[in-house]
Amino acid sequence: MYVYDEHDRQMAAERVAQFRDQTERALAGELAEDEFLPLRLQNGLYVQRLAPMLRICVPYGMMRSDQLRRLARITRDYDKGYAHFTTRQNVQLNWPALEDVPDILAELAEVEMHANQTSGNCIRNTTTDQFSGVQSDEIADPRPYCEIIRQWSTFHPEFAFLPRKFKVAVNASEHTDRAAIQVHDIGLQMVRNEAGELGFRVHVGGGLGRTPMVGPVIREFLPEMDLLTYLEAVLRVYNRYGRRDNKFKARIKILVKALTPEGFAEKVEAEWQHIKDSPTRLTPEAVQRIQAYFTEPDYANLDNATDLLASQRFEHREFDQWLTHNVDTHKKPGYAIVSLTMKKTGTPPGDVSDKQLEQIAELADEFSFGEIRVTHQQNVVLADVRQDRLLELWQAITPMGFGTANLNTLTDVICCPGGDYCALANAKSIPVAEAIQRQFDDLDYLYDLGNIDLNISGCMNACGHHHVGNIGVLGVDKKGQEFYQISLGGSSHHDASIGKILGPSFARDEMPQVISKIIDVYVDKRTEEETFLDTYRRVGIDPFKERVYA
Amino acid sequence: MPNVISQDGSIREDNWVVVPRPAEGESLDIPADQPALIPADLWLAGYEHFTGRQDIGVWFDSHDEPEILEGHVNELPVIAVNFPKFSDGRGYSIGRLLRERFGYVNELRAIGDVLLDQLQFMKRCGFDAYVLRADKDITKAQKCLNFFSQGYQAATDTDVPLFRRRAS
Ligand code: HEM
Ligand code: SF4
Numbered sequence: 001m002y003v004y005d006e007h008d009r010q011m012a013a014e015r016v017a018q019f020r021d022q023t024e025r026a027l028a029g030e031l032a033e034d035e036f037l038p039l040r041l042q043n044g045l046y047v048q049r050l051a052p053m054l055r056i057c058v059p060y061g062m063m064r065s066d067q068l069r070r071l072a073r074i075t076r077d078y079d080k081g082y083a084h085f086t087t088r089q090n091v092q093l094n095w096p097a098l099e100d101v102p103d104i105l106a107e108l109a110e111v112e113m114h115a116n117q118t119s120g121n122c123i124r125n126t127t128t129d130q131f132s133g134v135q136s137d138e139i140a141d142p143r144p145y146c147e148i149i150r151q152w153s154t155f156h157p158e159f160a161f162l163p164r165k166f167k168v169a170v171n172a173s174e175h176t177d178r179a180a181i182q183v184h185d186i187g188l189q190m191v192r193n194e195a196g197e198l199g200f201r202v203h204v205g206g207g208l209g210r211t212p213m214v215g216p217v218i219r220e221f222l223p224e225m226d227l228l229t230y231l232e233a234v235l236r237v238y239n240r241y242g243r244r245d246n247k248f249k250a251r252i253k254i255l256v257k258a259l260t261p262e263g264f265a266e267k268v269e270a271e272w273q274h275i276k277d278s279p280t281r282l283t284p285e286a287v288q289r290i291q292a293y294f295t296e297p298d299y300a301n302l303d304n305a306t307d308l309l310a311s312q313r314f315e316h317r318e319f320d321q322w323l324t325h326n327v328d329t330h331k332k333p334g335y336a337i338v339s340l341t342m343k344k345t346g347t348p349p350g351d352v353s354d355k356q357l358e359q360i361a362e363l364a365d366e367f368s369f370g371e372i373r374v375t376h377q378q379n380v381v382l383a384d385v386r387q388d389r390l391l392e393l394w395q396a397i398t399p400m401g402f403g404t405a406n407l408n409t410l411t412d413v414i415c416c417p418g419g420d421y422c423a424l425a426n427a428k429s430i431p432v433a434e435a436i437q438r439q440f441d442d443l444d445y446l447y448d449l450g451n452i453d454l455n456i457s458g459c460m461n462a463c464g465h466h467h468v469g470n471i472g473v474l475g476v477d478k479k480g481q482e483f484y485q486i487s488l489g490g491s492s493h494h495d496a497s498i499g500k501i502l503g504p505s506f507a508r509d510e511m512p513q514v515i516s517k518i519i520d521v522y523v524d525k526r527t528e529e530e531t532f533l534d535t536y537r538r539v540g541i542d543p544f545k546e547r548v549y550a
Numbered sequence: 551m552p553n554v555i556s557q558d559g560s561i562r563e564d565n566w567v568v569v570p571r572p573a574e575g576e577s578l579d580i581p582a583d584q585p586a587l588i589p590a591d592l593w594l595a596g597y598e599h600f601t602g603r604q605d606i607g608v609w610f611d612s613h614d615e616p617e618i619l620e621g622h623v624n625e626l627p628v629i630a631v632n633f634p635k636f637s638d639g640r641g642y643s644i645g646r647l648l649r650e651r652f653g654y655v656n657e658l659r660a661i662g663d664v665l666l667d668q669l670q671f672m673k674r675c676g677f678d679a680y681v682l683r684a685d686k687d688i689t690k691a692q693k694c695l696n697f698f699s700q701g702y703q704a705a706t707d708t709d710v711p712l713f714r715r716r717a718s
Contacts, residue, residue: 236643
């Protein structure tokens with residue numbers, strides 16, 4: 001994992017001092033509300049329904065156990081003893097006091113953490129696949145490139161006041177996309193060209209929110225060393241020509257659409273020609289230097305524990321289920337990737353207490369070289385667990401509530417905070433997630449249904465990614481009543497697509513029944529090997545409509 | 551008479567006047583006895599008349615294209631860029647283009663909704679003179695220009711990004 005050097009440390013400390021000064025001036029009335037707003041947003045500080053909310057950056061989802069322990073302490077000392085994992089791999093505190101925020105930032109800086117650019121109209125945290133570096137089908141480890149982008153985008157003087165927020169995601173696996181890159185402002189897919197050289201396929205202009213779009217490819221192959229100059233060209237074109245007259249039309253996706261992807265690409269190429277050989281061009285040494293932080297941990301030389309696991313599976317049926325669903329193949333023999341699910345029915349998706357943060361830190365130290373990854377599905381990954389210790393780990397996490405064996409199933413819901421916390425909400429989202437989890441509490445039935453992404457947002461802002469859920473739920477306001485609109489067929493993976501609206505919306509208490517009917521249609525129509533999405537794509541939306549509105 | 555902040559945070563007075571864009575059919579109202587900044591496209595339109603004058607500079611609005619002055623920038627003693635609203639970040643790109651692409655070497659001045667917390671970005675994007683909005687405390691400018699002792703990226707102020715400094 002990346003470790004700060006004296007430069008990073010100095011800038012982090014200077015940033016804390018700066019924000020302290022800004023906060024003091026705001027509290028003293030020297031900064032008007034609208035002047036302080038972007039300054040605090042660039043430090044992840046929203047003011048919400050109940051209190052400020054502080055979004056803490058977890059660069060590309062990676063954290064060490066000491067950082068988790070510090071977070072736990074912060075939630076205890078400054079908040080109500082819990083935190084929330086977000087869909088962009090970050091962590092949120094829901095109740096800090098404004099005047100405490102500089103102290104919180106100082107405590108974070110001590111463990112190489114910060115809240116820079118986690119909100120506001122600037123370049124946000126770069127996200128990636130939570131299985132980076134440990135899966136066997138990746139082109140290269142994407143995390144060094146994420147770190148390179150993090151450094152380039154941090155306090156970038158030209159791009160601090162963009163028309164709108166800007167999110168970059170990197171994916172390196174050939175077969176899966178766990179980072180939803182095609183619904184980001186810039187999505188970078190690592191590829192090799194015919195000569196075997198490393199580079200990126202560049203998608204620009206994806207995004208959710210009010211006008212959901214899948215980002216078109218604007219460059220098929222960007223050589224590795226040209227990464228930053230090309231990003232700078234894209235950002236400059238966007239900064240200069242993105243719309244600023246209407247907040248709802250200000251995302252880069254609108255500009256790409258207006259110019260057409262080809263027209264946009266031409267403008268970027270023209271800009272890039274001027275700067276492609278500037279000093280911002282990466283050097284092999286610079287890349288290697290960052291890569292050196294992401295070397296393999298000290299793996300033991302092991303064989304796969306196939307026989308042992310088989311007999312343990314045989315003895316413990318629930319362990320067997322967990323192994324099948326929450327544990328993935330590691331590139332190294334004898335190791336496994338474990339997802340801890342934060343989706344126990346009755347707990348808001350992604351919520352963790354201070355105790356649980358400390359438990360996760362313990363688990364990381366004991367089982368996975370002291371590191372964890374946060375996933376955009378709001379779960380936590382232990383990436384380097386020895387296979388011969390999986391049973392022990394499973395026994396440890398079950399009482400902690402991290403062992404629900406529902407990864408990627410219908411009840412592994414992505415859900416925004418919604419009306420319980422968020423001032424912009426049209427409707428609550430957490431109770432809907434819970435009602436659906438209660439309706440589908442039979443694990444065997446869930447397994448039979450296979451992978452289904454169910455995503456819930458409390459309003460059009462789409463924090464819960466409802467457009468790209470196989471089943472998406474959106475809170476809408478109908479004459480002051482909370483209603484829910486359903487869309488089907490979305491995907492955030494390599495086959496990214498935006499879901500289609502099913503029809504008129506439903507009251508909250510109807511939701512579990514409606515979801516059941518949708519699932520019934522799938523069960524009736526599917527062929528043996530089809531997932532929900534496959535069946536939907538084959539039969540279309542009509543059979544679902546007929547059943548639900550019968 | 552505006553107070554102008556320099557890059558080092560020191561403050562000086564000067565008497566450059568920003569001449570607004572005249573309404574359709576009207577002509578430029580250039581004061582007789584003071585140096586003036588006029589809209590860049592109008593300077594170009596009256597090129598024969600204005601070029602070489604040390605008392606005439608230009609200003610760009612945030613949606614203007616600095617490309618129109620390519621090849622002429624160093625004929626101007628001052629170029630100003632207007633920030634109509636502090637949250638409009640286009641001026642930063644204009645600053646970098648004028649300096650890094652068109653090689654402008656004379657004074658680059660930030661005008662308009664110029665607040666304290668944006669000075670650090672302006673400085674890195676090539677601005678070396680700032681006319682702070684009148685209600686802001688000009689004595690805090692120096693501090694706000696110097697919160698950071700270095701940056702990660704190359705910009706106008708340095709063409710050595712941190713990754714190159716680390717390597718050496
Ligand atoms: C509780 C207070 C929150 C507020 C007020 C809030 C507000 C917003 C707003 C206004 C947008 C839309 C921005 C746009 O259209 O460009 C947005 C987008 C987003 N939010 Fe939140 N949010 C909150 C919490 C969260 C949480 C807890 C998560 C993670 C679970 C989250 C994840 C996201 C994501 C991923 C997007 C991006 C969707 C896109 O690509 O357009 N938000 N949020
Ligand atoms: S989707 Fe809407 S309701 Fe949910 S957190 Fe985002 S802004 Fe709030």
